Amino acid sequence: MGKFIRLKKGFDINLAGKAAPTISNTEQPETFAIKPTDFQGIYMPKLMVKEGDSVKAGSPLFHDKKHENVLFTSPVSGEVVQIKRGEKRKLLEVVVLADKSIDYVQFDKYSVSDLTHLSREKALQQMLSSGVWVNLIQRPFGIVADPNEKPKSIFISAFDSSPLAPDYGFIFKGQEQFFQAGVDVLKKFTSGAVHVNVHSEREISSVFSQVKGVELNKFSGPHPSGCVGVQIHHLDPINKGDVVWTINPYGVIQIGKLFLNGVYDASKIITVAGSEVKNPQYYKTYSGASVKKYLTGNLKQDHIRVVSGNVLTGTSIGKEGYLGFYDHQVSVIPEGDYYEFLGWIKPTASKLSFQRAFGLLSFLTPKKEFVLDSNNRGEPRAFVQTGVFEQVTPMDILPTYLLKSIIAEDYDEMEALGIYEVIEEDLALCEFVDVSKHNVQSILREGIDLMLNS
């Protein structure tokens, strides 16, 4: 049924500080935050609570002005303690101080057999009001799914190929029935297939191998094979006018729990990993957790960068920041704000390079685990090198031409060159390997925003 797709291009970044497969029993953080900036396509979040309000897990915190029925809800019960705003009063964080034991908003509960009779409208209503909806990402453009759309298919990438990524078999262990229920609900939203994509050389968790009613596709090859955009490109590419949805297995399971248990269950297992973490391992917590507790006493040194997400696409959040909504990992790397004498030419075996220019020796030790810091490793320049982006982009796309069309704000070219098919994570490796140090991902997002607003 499913397809087997071999990808050759790409690059696995092998970092030091991989998480041990154990779950720490550290107590829960006190505060949790939902950050409107985690959600693409949400331009005007409207607050629905004020400081001091008490909320339950699943109570709405804010909604998007464009789609008032898409609610962003609290992961835990407790008190709204802070509403953090930035420049021009831009809403940055809604912080909730969690209760000791969590109190849930009650939604409708269904048995497995009831789910088959559940109508799309009813399912939609419950998903929107509970907050699980925003797990659905719409392509093109990687925005929160529009409830009025009918996607041609839905894609679930069931492995994460990025550096220090959590093992999905581990963090979703034992969630078979919820994953199945989630898939059953999602199937009501598309006339096409629901694709579940696994990696052929990794152990395939029974959560994914036993699920019924999906296309189970196998991929092989290095990162970005786990990026759902790459997978879509090879399974059922997005053309002009097409809409597809993507969702992380976590979201599917959350949807399953919503309908089987009647609650918005924001619990998740995350990794805290990276070269600067003393005991890299897994933690059981909730969406939007404050990372402070996991780092206190667990760091090898103080001059570090804490990243929510992986080191290719993540966001630097600081030692007291909050986990991003879509993230299952915290990566801690050394901050790289240092000068290095003759650093531009000195031979080095300790810095990783996809390339092999003079003195870059990392290609000799492909199995080595690297400690990489946040130094920019050079200065921004015009595009000079050619052919390297293509080697890390396993898609029939010409990244340099696409980026140049974005910089030139040429809408027709962007469209013709495939901007509908990519979001930041799909081209993140281009940003890593770029000798001219372009911020590829933010250029791409600018292009997407241009397309969205045109």
Add this chain to the structure above:
Amino acid sequence: MKFLRDTFDKAKHNFEKGGKYHKYFYVFEALDTFHFSPNTVTPAKGAQIRDAVDLKRLMMTVVIAMIPCLLFGIWNVGYQHYLALGQTASAGEIISVGLIQVLPIVIVAYAAGGLVEVVFVVIRKHPLNEGYLVTGMLIPLVMPPDIPLWQVAVASIFAVVIAKEAFGGTGMNILNVALTARAFLYFAYPLQISGEVWTFLPAGAKTVEGYSGATPLAVASQASTDGVSVVQAFSSFGQGWADNIYSFSNMFFGFMPGCIGETSTLMCLIGAFILIITGVGSWKIILSVFAGAYGMGAFLNLIAVNEFMAMPAQYHLVIGGLAFGAVFMATDPVTAAQTEAGKWVYGLLIGVLTVLIRVFNPAYPEGIMLAILLMNVFAPLIDYFVVSANKKRRLQRAAV
């Protein structure tokens, strides 16, 4: 190193906004970054780590790949000098003549072009382009050994201004900068860069009996006019004063007169090896230039109506500057085709055109320079077709 770092840090505020020497900020920055890789960090969102490669290192890799050609060139300039004089000389003498001739050219090329770079950095307020590290080495290597230094300076300045900075600097230029310098000299001062200028001979020097400074290309062209086999002309050339100078192996190793850096196919292949191993030069371009030249040479053999056309195709690969051009000039990523499929077409056409120009245009005995410049101009067109094909595939997919 701390002292040096402190000096830079202390001086920095003078060059920053509002500082006394604000105008020279990018000059300062260039000095600083050539000593210390900067302490800038990745933005808060996006790739938090970056590949260790940067443009400076990339460019230096090309320079390193050129060193075998340079060293051999220095030796060969001295060697050809004594050969033409009919004198035997020790290795030390050969090298010192080579050094005396070659080093000033390298220094002048770097200084003149570099000065222009700095002037543009100040006027246009952009960072210093590392591209000149390569250009400044390429220019001397494609010069005859006794080129007047002022011409090297003028050519370097012309090339940097017209071929590069006018377009906005490294990354924006259309023509290969070093080849523009060479072409400029060729058309502006043809006397000093054509004819028998390829061996360094001081004014009034008495050459050995039977001496001729003709290059293999000129010999081949002449043989064709005379109706003698080119291979025969090669083997009889130099009899009495430099036996077998134009034998295939001798030309492959590069013991013949020519531009400073381009006579040795072997040294160029070592350079190619470095560029390909490091991934800095496109093997597709290098291979396809050789393939194009060989293929065209072989095709001309089949339809030969004169002796030059009948010259065995492999000779095309070792005479003139084909190897040097293929390895170091055609692979310039900015002026070459930028798509992978386009690189094949680009390289093949350079090879084909080089041989065509050599064989059919007696006015320009060396074809590689003009072939590459011409293909530089056509590279965007080649890319246009490759990119259009990519777009078309995307559209066709939608129709299915």
